[in-house]
Amino acid sequence: MGDWEGVRLHVVTGKGGTGKTTVAGALALALAAGGGRVLIVEVEERQGLAQLFDVAPLSYEELRVAPAPGGGEVHALAIDAHEAMHEYLAMFYRLGRAGRALDKLGFVDFATTIAPGLRDVLVTGKTYEAARRRDSSGGFSYDAVVLDAPPTGRIARFLDVNSSVTSLARVGPINRQAAAITELIHSPRTAVHIVSLLEDMPVQETADAVDELHAAGITVGGVVVNQVREPHLRARELTAARRRRLDRDAVAEGLRAAGLADDDTVVDLLTERAREHAERAALEKKQREVLDGLDRPTYQLPRYPDGIDPTALYELAGTLADQGAA
Template sequence: MGDWEGVRLHVVTGKGGTGKTTVASSLAIALASNRRRVLLVEVEERQGLAQLFDVAPLTYAEHRIATAPGGGEVHGLAIDVREAMHEYLDMFYRLGRAGRALDRVGFVEFATTIAPGLRDVLLTGKTYEAVKRTRENGEYVYDAVVLDAPPTGRITRFLDVTTSVSSLARVGPVHRQASSITAWLHSPRTAVHVVTLLEEMPVQETIDAIGELERVKIPVGAVIVNQVRRPHLAGQHRVAAQRGELDRDDVAAGLRAAALPDDAALVDQLCTEAAEHADRLDLEQDARKDLMRLDRPMYDLPHLPAGIDPTALYEFAETLSEQGAA
């Protein structure tokens, strides 16, 4: 599995708007190539995976949502807190239907409101169960699990379930479950990948999130730079554009060659846009230097002006594979 041999749980996070759901989906396809079986999990109740893969809304049941190159399969699961609580009560307390009866009096909402950490334990606990699940012959049901996790602003709190339940229980099933989850999340079998853009705020959130994850000793995976734009200026042309010194006659000649009007107003507009583009390239270059200081594997995904559809997910999966992600 490329750079992540031995990793079974891939957690994908990122600042809102960086495309973490797109990246998580593409990574799942990449990991599922060559007849592997991967589970893609979402926990934010947004049905983002269903929209991306153009399938029916996901439920609290695992269904195949895509095939991967070489005969692999990607299955999808949307974890619902209420269903996870029912399953938990039945698994650890054998309540069966009685557990669902509690929901009629608002037990689940009450419990997760007074103990917010419980919600995260339920979400990570269901993911943990899927990662560990085996067939009768002892083989894992899934070769890997990809978790489309909450944004960077709360990823450490979400994954650091021991802290989340410290005020809930010091003994009993809740504590034991949290301890098992914690052991897995802090082991080399987990990697947290952070999605970012080459912009100041996403890069700073990436740096902060990785620092927090390292502080609580949760393994950090790759930095995935999304929406990378191809530069249109290089060398002396880039310098000239920044200084406002582009040769206007050359710009006009280029317009005529493209069968476009070469009037002065359009030449002015293009020179202004060229200067802005050159400035942006400098900012992106500085942002990339900041990310490189993190000393993590880094993968790039291109900006697609036409938007994201299922075909784009497969293109991204191939790009990630070529860079060593799978």
Template sequence: MAADGPEPLGPDWEGVRLHVVSGKGGTGKTTVAAALALALAAEGRRTLLIEVEERQGIAELFRVAPLPYEERKIASGRGHGEVYALAIDIEQALLEYLEMFYKLGRAGKALNKLGFIDFATTIAPGLRDVLLTGKACEAVRRRGKDGKRVYDAVVMDAPPTGRVTRFLNINTEVAGLARFGPIFTQSQAVMRVIRSPETAVHLVTLLEEMPVQETVDGVAELREAGLPVGGVFVNMVRPPVLDEAAVLAADGGHDGELAAALVAAGLGTRRSDAAARKLVAPLLAQGREHAERVVLEREQRVDLQGLRLPTYELPLLTGGVDISGLYRLAAALRTQGAA
């Protein structure tokens, strides 16, 4: 079995510079990636948040204009940190690649007009993944004129769990395209970064059966492929409403006792048990629903604990996700040692 990947040392993922964030659709992986980028951009550090699915989800979260194919500052972290963002446009990335390795210049743009780029990335999906991952890995390795790293950390909002292993393990795809030349060389350079201790692949889940099972399966696939598994981010965790005794009472058929207690508290009428029962029935139904959810969440936590990975919990933002919510989630991640 391959190594599980880097373990967090102290308050940070020591040595990790590329954080790949994946998760089942609907778990909020883009939100978690954004919060992680903010958390990492603290005390003067600079992070780059990369989107590879061309959805402009990052721009929507930060309430900024659609991101062009260039790195742009979108937020400030704690202590004068900075968050930059990049939405990778596959056509622009391929033109950049053709210019870099083949010096095509205007000829490359002509190929784009002729539809060559769409054709190339459709028949060779491995090439598409090389371009997308290659841009992130280049940002990880990039240094400024002073010799220092341009970015202290790069966070990639990656494809969902079901596709992320194949997306990252581009060697398999590229082997069918070329065994030498620029594409092969580029893929090897990308894989050296992705398989190194500089990278961690984090998975986002909810405390629900399907997302947790997909997370468990995703971790197994990543480990089998030899890719560095990071942490598990449990998103949208609801605060506890009932204590242990109340949960048991709600699930134990004590309707009469609870109704009498509510009547005694002045929430019903002392003259009519029937009226009291009618009043409390919806409340009892909600209590049972909550009790069932508590039991389910406990079971899901046990499954996640079985992965033996660092786990972080993020609260449900009842008012929706806005800028202040992202900063709140970032603070929660810092408090739990994720950054």
């Protein structure tokens, strides 16, 4: 059993460029392993999940995108604000086809422009519906829902948008729907996992997001340290390289053993590269200490220099599962 037993909605966020969509996909596969049925939801209209799973562009329809080890399944959904608005109008105002007529008049674009938070209401509402939906036997349609959420800079505001709706619509079905979504987001059934790199800005945004989520009363899940590169040198050698005291004779001997030229120019180049590597390793160690200080479960994923293909995605899912994330 993983670290997040009882969690139904796994929200994955992170600074842009940290690989949060990749981590969300790997987490969905890990959660579905062993026969589970998991839905992964995309909300930023980038079709990142379609590229990740190597499938046709996703639509506002839940489609199976990948099998999981042990007979599980991952389904995916790209939430479109227009389609979500049609559902919203049909659910609360019984407009039906009239809602689509409004769309032709530009109503949705107009509404989401003058009230930017409305789009987030629609997105979180659809995610909530998927997380609580039950099948004909009374069980949940999905064992878990993974939300590939907006970046850390606006994650707390995005998740808590329905709190504002309850204050504006104090009675009626809209108020009840918003209150139910808010209750799920603030309950132990939801956890927000944050993806970071061992770099200054992603680590700082991770720390800021943890503070904001705690202040909002939203459960912070794990911190996923992505694209980790293991040092090529031992600790003593890293220290020597940073101080420009790496044993040049040993470097030259290694070159000769490999059948390469051991002239001073090559040795100089290698010792300089070793110094740069050691400096980066020291910076990454410092950033790791900051993340460790957040006192959240931490998972580590390796860097794939050639990019993420389906094989790598399954390997990442296995790594997350082995570390207890699923």
